[in-house]
Amino acid sequence: MNLIFSKARVLVVEDEKIIAKDIESTLKRIGHESAGSVARGEDAIIAAEKEKPDMVLMDITLKGEMDGIEAAKIINDRFNIPIVYITAHQDEDTIEKTKGTNPYGYITKPLDDRDLSTAINSAMYRRDVELKLKDAEEKYFRLSENAPDMIFSQDLNTRVYNYVNISALKLTGYTPKDFYDKPGLLEEIVDPEWKEQYHFTLKMIRNSNTTIPFEYMIINKNGSKIWINQRSVVLRNDKDQPVSIEAILTDVTERKNYEQKLEETTLKLRALSNYQQKIREEERLYISREIHDQLGQDLTVLKMDLAMLGKNAAKKTASEPNDRLKIFVDELKKITAYIDDIINKVRKIATELRPDILDKLGLREAIEWHAGEFEKRSSIKCITRLSEEEFILNPEKSISVFRIFQETLTNTARHSGADEVIIELSIIHGWMILSIHDNGKGITPAEIEKGTSLGILGMKERVLILGGIWSISGEKNKGTTVQIKVPLS
Ligand SMILES: Nc1ncnc2c1ncn2[C@@H]1O[C@H](COP(=O)(O)OP(=O)(O)O)[C@@H](O)[C@H]1O
Numbered sequence: 001m002n003l004i005f006s007k008a009r010v011l012v013v014e015d016e017k018i019i020a021k022d023i024e025s026t027l028k029r030i031g032h033e034s035a036g037s038v039a040r041g042e043d044a045i046i047a048a049e050k051e052k053p054d055m056v057l058m059d060i061t062l063k064g065e066m067d068g069i070e071a072a073k074i075i076n077d078r079f080n081i082p083i084v085y086i087t088a089h090q091d092e093d094t095i096e097k098t099k100g101t102n103p104y105g106y107i108t109k110p111l112d113d114r115d116l117s118t119a120i121n122s123a124m125y126r127r128d129v130e131l132k133l134k135d136a137e138e139k140y141f142r143l144s145e146n147a148p149d150m151i152f153s154q155d156l157n158t159r160v161y162n163y164v165n166i167s168a169l170k171l172t173g174y175t176p177k178d179f180y181d182k183p184g185l186l187e188e189i190v191d192p193e194w195k196e197q198y199h200f201t202l203k204m205i206r207n208s209n210t211t212i213p214f215e216y217m218i219i220n221k222n223g224s225k226i227w228i229n230q231r232s233v234v235l236r237n238d239k240d241q242p243v244s245i246e247a248i249l250t251d252v253t254e255r256k257n258y259e260q261k262l263e264e265t266t267l268k269l270r271a272l273s274n275y276q277q278k279i280r281e282e283e284r285l286y287i288s289r290e291i292h293d294q295l296g297q298d299l300t301v302l303k304m305d306l307a308m309l310g311k312n313a314a315k316k317t318a319s320e321p322n323d324r325l326k327i328f329v330d331e332l333k334k335i336t337a338y339i340d341d342i343i344n345k346v347r348k349i350a351t352e353l354r355p356d357i358l359d360k361l362g363l364r365e366a367i368e369w370h371a372g373e374f375e376k377r378s379s380i381k382c383i384t385r386l387s388e389e390e391f392i393l394n395p396e397k398s399i400s401v402f403r404i405f406q407e408t409l410t411n412t413a414r415h416s417g418a419d420e421v422i423i424e425l426s427i428i429h430g431w432m433i434l435s436i437h438d439n440g441k442g443i444t445p446a447e448i449e450k451g452t453s454l455g456i457l458g459m460k461e462r463v464l465i466l467g468g469i470w471s472i473s474g475e476k477n478k479g480t481t482v483q484i485k486v487p488l489s
């Protein structure tokens with residue numbers, strides 16, 4: 001249908017024959033078509049049904065039983081055909097009476113070509129717009145009725161639901177009728193544990209223009225708990241006051257359950273990894289002590305015995321020179337030096353397994369010591385700026401931080417290409433902050449995220465267990481910074 005002009009078939013209802021004929025010929029002249037003319041209201045109804053005209057030109061005062069307004073009402077109700085009234089004079093009362101019949105326009109006698117044309121065209125235009133609107137409404141209604149999500153519209157002041165689709169039943173166990181009958185039903189079925197959060201979020205949505213989705217739990221009519229994801233829009237009046245809310249509710253129970261399971265699994269894995277780290281440290285401590293105390297002592301005893309043997313042999317060669325004994329004494333000296341070397345190696349292994357400096361003197365000293373060792377081994381300069389402030393960190397936290405520190409320096413040596421590392425330790429508001437900055441090539445975001453970065457993952461997890469925060473960042477060719485923040489014991 002053309003919005004500007006469309007040819008209309010018009011039924012003329014007019015009891016004065018000459019005027020009726022005149023109108024019919026005018027219709028033709030201005031490009032429309034007559035669907036015939038009748039003189040009585042009753043006939044108009046019959047003709048409307050039979051001819052199905054695009055519109056009816058209706059005289060208000062008719063001679064028969066039924067006047068134009070009554071006939072129009074029936075035609076409008078039964079066949080939904082637009083009516084334009086023909087009035088003899090602009091009688092306010094009469095026009096008032098036509099209001100209930102959904103009039104599409106008025107035209108006064110005697111009819112003027114231009115007036116008639118305008119009246120018909122605008123009536124047809126209005127009809128076209130109305131049909132399109134109806135079509136769109138039906139389309140949205142269908143969409144919303146068939147949506148798997150619950151959709152509703154609610155008055156924010158009275159809590160009355162203006163619209164609830166059928167999916168409400170699936171989600172909540174309540175029918176749209178239950179919602180229409182009980183304003184605020186949704187609020188009532190929100191899980192008690194979620195009520196406060198629900199009202200808080202709703203208030204936020206009302207007061208600001210946010211449309212953020214939010215999630216909460218409801219209790220279905222059958223008693224089961226359902227996770228809901230709600231997206232809403234608040235409609236406001238011209239004074240910007242919230243008037244109503246339109247919302248879409250999705251059942252996200254399945255996803256939430258998976259999320260919960262995933263979280264539980266993550267926590268279990270974390271606990272397991274923590275447990276294994278602990279065992280590993282305990283074993284290291286045990287082996288380190290065994291090596292240091294047992295093996296170390298045995299070697300020292302052996303060294304002392306050899307020394308005694310050497311002393312006695314030396315005495316003997318002094319009193320009665322003996323070449324073979326002299327060779328023996330020289331050999332003994334060599335063996336003693338060798339044992340000294342072994343003792344040093346054993347100590348080093350024990351220290352590397354578990355630096356006892358950590359247990360004896362604390363984290364700061366252990367960091368200082370390890371930095372020194374690292375510098376010697378790697379020839380990367382280590383600058384340490386460690387706060388003198390006293391702090392207490394329990395053994396578990398100390399060893400964890402120390403291991404992360406070691407791992408960080410190992411990464412620096414392996415990946416950074418740096419020639420200098422700055423190590424800073426500070427105590428701020430009950431937190432110990434250790435930052436390690438190298439001047440190498442800088443780690444990239446991709447390297448941080450990649451799944452195979454187990455060293456990085458391990459560090460992150462260890463700090464999480466301590467209730468701390470771990471971060472790494474890199475700047476191309478400027479270096480990499482690792483920061484560890486741990487709450488003090
Ligand atoms: N200090 C650093 N400078 C530059 N790149 C680094 C640094 N530390 C780590 N990386 C990058 O991050 C990756 C992941 O480190 P990590 O998880 O410890 O694994 P790995 O050391 O076994 O490769 C490294 O392979 C490296 O590419």
Ligand SMILES: [Mg+2]
Pocket residue numbers: 407410411455456
């Ligand atoms: Mg590594």
